[in-house]
Amino acid sequence: MEWKELSRSAANVIERCWSIHHDNPLQFSTRIGDYVTGANITEGTFKDILNYQKVFPYFDVLRNGDFIIVKGSCQYGEWSNTK
Secondary structure, three states, rough: OHHOOHHHHHHHHOOOOOOOOOOOEEEEEEEEOOOEEEEEEEHHHHHHHHHHHHOOOOOEEEEEEEEEEEEEEOOOOOHOOOO
């Protein structure tokens, strides 16, 4: 799965793993039914996030009931130095 294939809601959630103000990873939690930056969080959002993590393993995702928690697992841009 590529970034451009993500649903808007999944991209919105994953983008919150990093800040525009620093390179350190962040944690973000939301839940099914929430409205985040112009898109509803759905079961499909969660599935997209899991599928994207398979090809871009630089964040962690957990689910607890309706809650989805994502957390960056490296500093921003670190993935570009691994190839």
